[in-house]
Amino acid sequence: ARAQIGVTGLAVMGRNLARNFARHGYTVAVHNRSFAKTQSLMDEAGDEGDFVPSESMADFVASLERPRKVVIMVKAGAATDAVIDELLPLLEEGDIVVDAGNAHFPDTIRREEALRARGLHFVGTGVSGGEEGALLGPSIMPGGTRESYASLGPILEAISAKVDGTPCCTYVGPGGAGHFVKMVHNGIEYADMQLIAEAYDLLKQGLGASAAEIGQIFAEWNTGDLESFLIEITADVLQHVDAETGAAFVDIVLDQAEQKGTGRWTVQNGLDLGVPITGIAEATFARALSGSVPQREAGRAALPAHATALEITDREAFVEDVRRALYASKVVAYSQGFDQIAAASAENDWDIDRGAMARIWRGGCIIRARFLNRITEAYERDPQLSLLLADPYFTDAVGEGLAAWRRVVAQAATAGIPAPAFSSSLSYYDGVRAERLPAALIQAQRDFFGAHTYRRTDRDGSFHTLWSGDRTEQEA
Ligand code: NBP
Numbered sequence: 001a002r003a004q005i006g007v008t009g010l011a012v013m014g015r016n017l018a019r020n021f022a023r024h025g026y027t028v029a030v031h032n033r034s035f036a037k038t039q040s041l042m043d044e045a046g047d048e049g050d051f052v053p054s055e056s057m058a059d060f061v062a063s064l065e066r067p068r069k070v071v072i073m074v075k076a077g078a079a080t081d082a083v084i085d086e087l088l089p090l091l092e093e094g095d096i097v098v099d100a101g102n103a104h105f106p107d108t109i110r111r112e113e114a115l116r117a118r119g120l121h122f123v124g125t126g127v128s129g130g131e132e133g134a135l136l137g138p139s140i141m142p143g144g145t146r147e148s149y150a151s152l153g154p155i156l157e158a159i160s161a162k163v164d165g166t167p168c169c170t171y172v173g174p175g176g177a178g179h180f181v182k183m184v185h186n187g188i189e190y191a192d193m194q195l196i197a198e199a200y201d202l203l204k205q206g207l208g209a210s211a212a213e214i215g216q217i218f219a220e221w222n223t224g225d226l227e228s229f230l231i232e233i234t235a236d237v238l239q240h241v242d243a244e245t246g247a248a249f250v251d252i253v254l255d256q257a258e259q260k261g262t263g264r265w266t267v268q269n270g271l272d273l274g275v276p277i278t279g280i281a282e283a284t285f286a287r288a289l290s291g292s293v294p295q296r297e298a299g300r301a302a303l304p305a306h307a308t309a310l311e312i313t314d315r316e317a318f319v320e321d322v323r324r325a326l327y328a329s330k331v332v333a334y335s336q337g338f339d340q341i342a343a344a345s346a347e348n349d350w351d352i353d354r355g356a357m358a359r360i361w362r363g364g365c366i367i368r369a370r371f372l373n374r375i376t377e378a379y380e381r382d383p384q385l386s387l388l389l390a391d392p393y394f395t396d397a398v399g400e401g402l403a404a405w406r407r408v409v410a411q412a413a414t415a416g417i418p419a420p421a422f423s424s425s426l427s428y429y430d431g432v433r434a435e436r437l438p439a440a441l442i443q444a445q446r447d448f449f450g451a452h453t454y455r456r457t458d459r460d461g462s463f464h465t466l467w468s469g470d471r472t473e474q475e476a
Contacts, residue, residue: 014073022049126182143178161364187266279333307416324401355379
């Protein structure tokens, strides 16, 4: 037994993670259900480092130093349970099983409890960055016990992306915390992508600009506050030309966005926790709307616009307005996502450090961005911060762009350009800062038809009015 870490599941992700471990000097045990993938890894990358290939799970486990560290990188769901079942009889107390696939966090909670009962550590780990990240340095979000992180953490940190020398990997929290944070990361990614798409659409319809011209605007934006991987690739994509037709690539792509489900999980969990993650929800529903083919056909045929086309006289000012609206909406989406992490952390006793999460998302992952530094700083200033938007840096940054944000949302509405994430983010902003909300009326209605009771602004207690009787107020 000489391997320091093992990887089972050698499709694109597992293969690249194994190569990443090996390139960092670790001796890596490798295994896959069908040996062909193990063989192909050895044939094509075997000289990159020290690999110990095994055909059987038993040989694979036997090739690992104790306490064994086994990384599972298979298709999320039943395949993960199948691999765990195969591993269990072969492992010994204190061994560490790492699930680096995209598991749904309730599955991770269940698996962690089951393995803990058998004296094993189960580390549900979010890994972001796709194929390239896995090979060159992903963002890694490991959950599980702190004890397991003591020996596993340094290895994961070594292969993670680095920003200013700091690893994009840290201990997240017990149980399902790692996969939970990865899920919210993906939800935020949905919101970020939708906001960028809305900005593109506004520029396209407002300016009548070509994809390439808008691509240049995004490239310009990528030199400022908005600097991020997603803005950078947007600039590239928009400037890409379809080889076959010579048309702008984005113009020949069918406008129906698909999803694999992490956005949906995030929204479902937001509903369960009662956290208003409107940016992520709008982004997920916008994808659903784009794919609602019969509804869109019917809508296109029947629904009038009664809209007034935008007449942009100062193009530069309009571009700057859209940029500010995008930045402000983005802050809202992140603020909501971090609220969701805080709520889940409190509910599950995960004690997640939100500033540290922003720090490990600065590199390797899809939402990597300069602006995450500002989020880390905000939570360093106040670890208990209840609203990211209320951190002085963000209050100022969003405040400066507020008039522009309102103009853009109003222009979108006037011109009939759908901007669900821009406009709902602004509504959230106005809702969360409101002195008084019409929720008072909702409570009154609820008491009227369902005797659900209400509280008063002027004294404690809960009350019910006898609406069908003499309308006197009763202490409930
Ligand atoms: P896939 O998700 O395509 O899974 C293929 C792997 O699962 C193969 O190694 C396959 O073995 C194995 N497998 C299956 Br399917 N059923 C199995 C079973 N019952 N027992 C044992 N092994 C089984 O691979 P991937 O795209 O590399 O992704 C791996 C994980 O990483 C997934 O959970 C994914 O969601 C996650 N992830 C992917 C990305 C990405 O960008 N692709 C990013 C982040 C996370 P075989 O070769 O014998 O069929």
